[in-house]
Amino acid sequence: MILEGTGRMSINASSNLLHQQPSWTDGYPTCNVPGSFYGTQWHEIYPQYWTKYQVWEWLQHFLDTNQLDANCIPFQDFDIDGEHLCSMTLHEFTHAAGTAGQLLYSNLQHLKWNGQCGSEMYPSHNIVVKTEQTGDSVLMASWKEENYLYDSGCGSTVELLDTKFIRIISFSSSAESSDEKKTHDHPPKSHTKKHNPRGTHLWEFIRDILLNSEKNPGFKWERRSEGLWGKKKNNSSMTYEKLSRAMRYYYKREILERVDGRRLVYKFGKNARGWRENEN
DNA sequence: GACGCTTTTCCTGTTT
């Protein structure tokens, strides 16, 4: 289910693309996501091995780092994996994203040949890359270690509008036949843990995916959640409708508050903890 | 096993 078209963001348009050099050489900001929801992150592996999601992560990081408006990059034109991305020419980057495309191309070349991945950049990370026979197994192995079933076909988006409001930009569930749905709705008990209420709460999960973005005063996210709640619960039948019902239960507990007149916008309530910038 | 809590699933009705 796509609630809103991809490629859209509402962010600060405070930066000037033409006069700002990319700051990649300054080193990447610490993501500070121990036990990340996202599995292997884009900066931990070579671009050639990125998934679609990691390509978006990289684009998002580029926007964050350079304080760029999201409209600078048409995300829909980068709905590709790392291998495809690396095969793109400068002309194709420029055609897709203009001046930002040139910068993206330049940065990608740097990443491809200077080896930003792995232990040199992140000595504290101990990334285990399992080599399997299939070509795409490198990433899959890491995803599996995080108990996620990576599905590059789904895309979901959460946007933090300011320091309190959340907007669901898109949420997609895997397209299933009714037969498939039946099996997912009632999986055998012995198969998987369907959810873990004593583990991560939904609102904490939402909070964390917001907070774990690179620090940026614009608070904008696009394509960041990737259906992660469903992945985290190993529940491929999760939909926006179900997720939003769970979120509405938080109204009573004042973890979330209604935002009248605004669709797809949620707001942290007084019982939500840990989302403020000055709060630990 | 009972219980409480949280989440999931399904549903109907309302609002935008």
Add this chain to the structure above:
DNA sequence: GAAACAGGAAAAGCGT
């Protein structure tokens, strides 16, 4: 009319 919202009800899964 479609999408999103609201909320009731029941059930599932987990910890105690």
